[in-house]
Amino acid sequence: MTHRDHERVEKRWQERWKRAGAFETPDLPTGPGYYCLEMLPYPSGRIHMGHVRNYSIGDVVARFQRRRGFAVMHPIGWDALGLPAENAALKRGAHPADWTRKNIEQMRRQLRRLGLSYDWRREFATCDSSYYRWNQWFFLQMWKRGLAYRKDGEVNWCPGCETVLANEQVEAGRCWRCDSPVSRRDLPQWFLRITEYAEQLLDEMDRMPGWPKKVLTLQRNWIGRSEGAEIVFAIEGLETDSRVRVFTTRVDTIYGATALVLALRHPTASAIAERNPEVAAYIEERRAHLARAPAGRAEDAEKTGVDTGFTAVNPFSGESVPVYVADYVLMEYGAGAVMAVPAHDERDYEFAKKYGIPIRTVVIPDDAPAPDGPFTEPGTVVDSGEFSGLPTVDAKAAMAAHAHRECFGGPRTVWRLRDWGISRQRYWGTPIPMIHCGSCGAVPVPEADLPVELPRAVEITGMGGSALSRSEDWLRVTCPGCGADARRETDTMDTFVDSSWYFYRYLDPGNDQAPFDPKRASAWFPIDLYIGGVEHAILHLIYCRFWTRVMRDLGLVDVDEPVVRQLSQGMVIKDGAKMSKSKGNVVDPDAAVSQYGADAVRLYVLFEAPPEKEMDWTDARLKGPARFLRRLARLLPGDTPWLVETKLPDGSETFARADLALRRKTHQTIWRVTRDIGERIHPNTAIAAIMELTGALAARIPRARTEPARRAVREAAETVVSLLNPMAPHLAEELWERLGNSAMLADAPWPVWDEELLREDEVLIILQINGKLRGRLETAAGADREQLIERARQNPGIRRHLEGLTVSKVITVPDRLVNFVAR
RNA sequence: GCGGAAGUGGCGGAACUGGCAGACGCGCUGGAUUUAGGAUCCAGUGGGGCAACCCGUGGGGGUUCGAGUCCCCCCUUUCGCACCA
Numbered sequence: 001m002t003h004r005d006h007e008r009v010e011k012r013w014q015e016r017w018k019r020a021g022a023f024e025t026p027d028l029p030t031g032p033g034y035y036c037l038e039m040l041p042y043p044s045g046r047i048h049m050g051h052v053r054n055y056s057i058g059d060v061v062a063r064f065q066r067r068r069g070f071a072v073m074h075p076i077g078w079d080a081l082g083l084p085a086e087n088a089a090l091k092r093g094a095h096p097a098d099w100t101r102k103n104i105e106q107m108r109r110q111l112r113r114l115g116l117s118y119d120w121r122r123e124f125a126t127c128d129s130s131y132y133r134w135n136q137w138f139f140l141q142m143w144k145r146g147l148a149y150r151k152d153g154e155v156n157w158c159p160g161c162e163t164v165l166a167n168e169q170v171e172a173g174r175c176w177r178c179d180s181p182v183s184r185r186d187l188p189q190w191f192l193r194i195t196e197y198a199e200q201l202l203d204e205m206d207r208m209p210g211w212p213k214k215v216l217t218l219q220r221n222w223i224g225r226s227e228g229a230e231i232v233f234a235i236e237g238l239e240t241d242s243r244v245r246v247f248t249t250r251v252d253t254i255y256g257a258t259a260l261v262l263a264l265r266h267p268t269a270s271a272i273a274e275r276n277p278e279v280a281a282y283i284e285e286r287r288a289h290l291a292r293a294p295a296g297r298a299e300d301a302e303k304t305g306v307d308t309g310f311t312a313v314n315p316f317s318g319e320s321v322p323v324y325v326a327d328y329v330l331m332e333y334g335a336g337a338v339m340a341v342p343a344h345d346e347r348d349y350e351f352a353k354k355y356g357i358p359i360r361t362v363v364i365p366d367d368a369p370a371p372d373g374p375f376t377e378p379g380t381v382v383d384s385g386e387f388s389g390l391p392t393v394d395a396k397a398a399m400a401a402h403a404h405r406e407c408f409g410g411p412r413t414v415w416r417l418r419d420w421g422i423s424r425q426r427y428w429g430t431p432i433p434m435i436h437c438g439s440c441g442a443v444p445v446p447e448a449d450l451p452v453e454l455p456r457a458v459e460i461t462g463m464g465g466s467a468l469s470r471s472e473d474w475l476r477v478t479c480p481g482c483g484a485d486a487r488r489e490t491d492t493m494d495t496f497v498d499s500s501w502y503f504y505r506y507l508d509p510g511n512d513q514a515p516f517d518p519k520r521a522s523a524w525f526p527i528d529l530y531i532g533g534v535e536h537a538i539l540h541l542i543y544c545r546f547w548t549r550v551m552r553d554l555g556l557v558d559v560d561e562p563v564v565r566q567l568s569q570g571m572v573i574k575d576g577a578k579m580s581k582s583k584g585n586v587v588d589p590d591a592a593v594s595q596y597g598a599d600a601v602r603l604y605v606l607f608e609a610p611p612e613k614e615m616d617w618t619d620a621r622l623k624g625p626a627r628f629l630r631r632l633a634r635l636l637p638g639d640t641p642w643l644v645e646t647k648l649p650d651g652s653e654t655f656a657r658a659d660l661a662l663r664r665k666t667h668q669t670i671w672r673v674t675r676d677i678g679e680r681i682h683p684n685t686a687i688a689a690i691m692e693l694t695g696a697l698a699a700r701i702p703r704a705r706t707e708p709a710r711r712a713v714r715e716a717a718e719t720v721v722s723l724l725n726p727m728a729p730h731l732a733e734e735l736w737e738r739l740g741n742s743a744m745l746a747d748a749p750w751p752v753w754d755e756e757l758l759r760e761d762e763v764l765i766i767l768q769i770n771g772k773l774r775g776r777l778e779t780a781a782g783a784d785r786e787q788l789i790e791r792a793r794q795n796p797g798i799r800r801h802l803e804g805l806t807v808s809k810v811i812t813v814p815d816r817l818v819n820f821v822a823r
Numbered sequence: 824g825c826g827g828a829a830g831u832g833g834c835g836g837a838a839c840u841g842g843c844a845g846a847c848g849c850g851c852u853g854g855a856u857u858u859a860g861g862a863u864c865c866a867g868u869g870g871g872g873c874a875a876c877c878c879g880u881g882g883g884g885g886u887u888c889g890a891g892u893c894c895c896c897c898c899u900u901u902c903g904c905a906c907c908a
Contacts, residue, residue: 217826
């Protein structure tokens, strides 16, 4: 096989597979099924190396499991809604739909060139209304159950373009297009009540051994369960709404509370502001300031606040403490108010120092001296009435219980996770199926009217809000409730909605009665392996877990979790940096495939590093795997015509030592590769093992003159080709055929190893004195311990070093080592 | 600051439950073939030493007959989160 042959060979096999429908999967598996899934790509225009890596890894597993006898579900589709399509529309005037379709065409061609074993009949794009109508349907189900609701939410607002901006459109606090300073605005937004599932989502993670620890940790932190207590303080002299709840994880420090601090947006802060112009002015000034601040929080910003003049009663001590309004208290977390304990909290300490709030120590360290600043560790409670003398842990429990008894609070758990805001003021997304009616309010679109399709004729200007809000024909409807004139909701859904359940749709992409047939879901789910980039460790991988639970509660699926095993593959970088157009370090997969072939490119990305690690693309290294493939192609059958005629060993042969050694290597390699792919998902070491076997095979071929020798060679040759198939499928098929096999390798069963041949009969024993290597010993496996020690003593290295020493003990590991402990 | 992960030849990386450190590959050196090669083949390749040997998995301690692997402390690099009470 010459340099240029790969193109012909690869095209040939891609056509064969297609013609034979080799990778088409039945809707319901007849035997055991395996669902191998990779994250679907966004059709940005061209595939990049991250895709090549992701899909190559998935393809290895899919092809492997298929040959192991599973019905393998291995689909692909397009995450086709989203902002870039609108940006393209702005830049070059193409309609988002056309731009997207064109990109899909192009990228599909690129993926096909890689020889991936997808069942292409299941392909769909999330911008198909036949898909997103089910987003809408799910939304309506959630609305019915109170899982979807509308409330004010904060958005990035560009006053220049008069539009809402996504976070990534805000650059250093300014609009990416017109450079106006971006402010924040409260607008009504749609939310999904994911917090309802926070506890389940968190607890289940203890039972998800197939997920990377890293991902689980990220998700745990994101959900952020926090155990503490809620305590009610009464504000003195304020008639309306005078009770303020605070959340704390350190109730044990409550006797040290020397202030009550409210968030800027706290209702009580507003009530106070009505009476106190100074407070009102402060709140307004701060909120205006924060509105101008860049998206993301001002982390090291200096804390500011204002003394309201009001006081609140600490229900534990009965003491009155001043009430402040300050910018460091978050309205969205806990109760939106905190008790300030400067002696035992960094932030309160900083705040108290600045405003002269007293610092009162109520917890002392158990063994260390008290620190200069706040003491935030657990210790022993002091000066705290009846609770004095208790260790922190006990005080927490006792005080929370006390609060509960006395009806001014009690134990409470709060979550960092917020409800999922799905509203986007965009055109190219799933329209939220709601109608606003003057008399009925927000009314759901009747299910029979779904899908609410995106109007094709819109003008995308990037100004003046979403294009939908300017699409009068589309906007105007009659209210399904009262028949009055009404308007459609113009917000569209976050595209994370699309990717939260797409993998169910692959099972039944043509279904127009339901999102999918539950029988199919039950047959294929949970997904056995889900591969994608680490960047989705949190959002996508939590949303899709949430969605599956909602679907479970709707009775659509019978699993709690969608994914058994998750693999977060590392990024592909170049010269130590992320590939990007601006850096000009993008490697185009097509160019590499044209030069070296899909097999070589696949082999390279698989071989270069284990999947979960970052991988630095280096052109020069691609030569290694490419060279290996070329060498193999020359070797088989090459100038070894007898290879095609030779049979496989059938047990009747008597093998010479070298032939037996080759057979051992063959079977050991089957074992290793099976484990490396099937269990560890480390194609890199699988490939190394195959290369080793190839080396042994190549060395043996010219010496194989007897029939048994040739059979051993034939076995090794077939094995190399067969094991290589998941990684380099085209060349493997080609060589398999050249070796005289008529059936496709894709349909051939995965090789099995002979246990007998796994074991070496000759072993190398390591000889040590006090753990230091002093000699080696070749011997038959299973040698007797005493004999082994005797033979070890004869070893020149051992004899020399044992001279003058007394052996106190000999440690042996059967078939491995003899270690003399001597002094 | 909090939390996680990782530090092994010139480079990417191997090393199952503690038992030959450096598999496999890139690169490099020497040789062969070649008009030429950024093609191919053979041999070598952790460091030091003529050698026997000695030293080597970020640094320092420890456990063990034996540590890349287990425990403690430190350093570095990375990735999340970031006023979450």
